[in-house]
Amino acid sequence: MTRVVIAPDSFKGTASAADVAAAIARGWHSVRADDELIERPMADGGEGTLDAFEVAVPGARRMPLTVRAPIASPGSAPVATHWLLLPDGTGVVELAATSGITLLDRLAPLDAHTAGYGEALGAALDAGVRRLLLAVGGSASTDGGAGALAALGARFFDDDGRVVPLGGGGLARLARVDLAGLRPLPAGGAVILGDVTNPLLGAQGAAAVFGPQKGADASTVAVLDGNLARLAALVPGVAAETPGAGAAGGTGFGLLAWGAEMGGGAALVARAVGLDRDLAGAGLVVTGEGRFDGQSEAGKAPSEVARLAVSAGVPVALIAGSITAEPRGFATSVALTGLAGGADAAMTNPLRWLEAAGAELARERWSDARS
Template sequence: MTRVIVAPDKFKGSLTAPQVAAAVARGLREAAPDVDVRCLPVADGGDGTVDAAVAAGFVKVGRWVTGPVGRPVPASVAVKGTTAVVEVASAAGLTLLERPAPLDATSYGVGELLKAALDVGCTTIVLGLGGSACTDGGAGMLEALGGASFAGVDLVLASDVDNPLLGPSGAAAVYGPQKGASPEQVEILEARLRAFADRVGPEHAALPGAGAAGGIGFAALAVLGARFRPGIEVVLELAGFGEAVADASLVITGEGSLDAQTRHGKAPYGVVKASGDVPVVAVAGQCSVEPGDLGLKAAYALVDVEPDVSRCMARADSLLGVLGGRIARDWVSQ
């Protein structure tokens, strides 16, 4: 029996990774009823990391925390045994804001989620760093923790970026504008981060990942003894991808847009690297690169079925089912 692993990331603004995987699997089974499909949705450390953990057997534990501008927001920690998965985006994410707040957004809620993980006895904590609204260097997070001890805790920072804290490739310069900061506000944020780093541990500011999530990476590295890893590698381990792919005939991955950035820490490229000799194809909203450049055998885009992008987003579930059927005919029913 042909075994297919379906391991996509989310289609941002349209479907979560578990929803993408389910839609593709449905199309596969309709076209090839005998196919053995296993869904392992993934993430690169950004929003969707907790969902990927839950799909891998973790239990979601809900908490109300302080949102990026101080209002309470519902968030959650994914827990399995003594391992927890926490998302910056769920407590301090851009999607939680009605309007940008580049100078005021705080990481305080992230500290509350980390404390919740400690309170339930977790000794390994994965902190997904993507999707943040704040550029506070993690100061809010540290304030919320209030000196909570991380002795004996393995804090793993999962991210798809490895920027330093300061300078032209740092948190303020690169990501401040994406969070609504004007050029003048970027300068203010840079000065704040530099002053904070001077107080907390300037030797950590240049470490890879220190600039991730508005500098939350820096605070975690400098104060909490964290270690940095590519997010997709961490999520694939949590999902048991290595064991699952060992006897697979095909892997299907994907994300909203396959483009030049996909090679730089994004989930589909990580899936390709982790799949070894097993062929990998991808689904996407649109694809602007040659599939072979990403190590893919083929790429199937929604816009090939429905050229209108807005309709693609609105009908992504049904269109992914169509693509699943095409993949079954091209790769399974042979």
């Protein structure tokens, strides 16, 4: 009998981390029924972070609330969501669950905003949290966190003293920033659970790297980058070059301006779920994410799981929807696109192909991973 730890991230927009882990486990057990499987859903600050903490921390409580939609347009319904209160008084607030890209019916690169995230942060402050963990992946917008800060009491004005519209496009009118009314951090501070180290501006910045995922073409990327530069010039205390300032469409920048500290999302989640303890005596670790690409090594969940596994002397396997970069550090890997015959088929029924991937690892790849 072998102990196998299954610690994947979510497959964004198609399956939660818990569902991914369960599907891989079903596939594995269909081939090796006697093995001990430990399911540890992971996250790196993006979609699924609340779920990972809820599973890992006994006594964690969902705190329901309703926030405004991530785009202000006719017919946009408010978002029914929640944040998580941990027994020690820490609040975990997830941007993907409040102002995330999966909440949009259509992409809106200039108009999407983070105001709903700010409203959720305000609700956590109203509840008296001692500390905040700020999960910021999966955003719909490129507004530099201005929407979130506005919901927390900051004000953003144009030349005529009028409040600028929400969204990255509205920042083109920005002339003055007033942070005097910004609500203070809780006594224990706030830590940003980020999965990227990108700066705010430039070729590696929020607009250039992440804007296309949010519907921005080349000309829109240029507009958004210029608007973020305008914001950065008017907000004191944070350099646009700060690693992680470009996270979540620049929300990292806004949260740093609020006084939050940057942290490693995947590392903090791994610590919370006790992944180190699970690795003791394991024969294999299986991790994964929807798309393994050039950004995956920059602090995302699979790279953190692999780092911990290698340190513990345990081989690690990767399952991903697609694999477009060399999966260094993994003993073996499986892409769902290869099993399903293409990306469309893999995305249409991901749990089926995740089961197939788990079975394939157990049946055909396990001997390779051990050798």
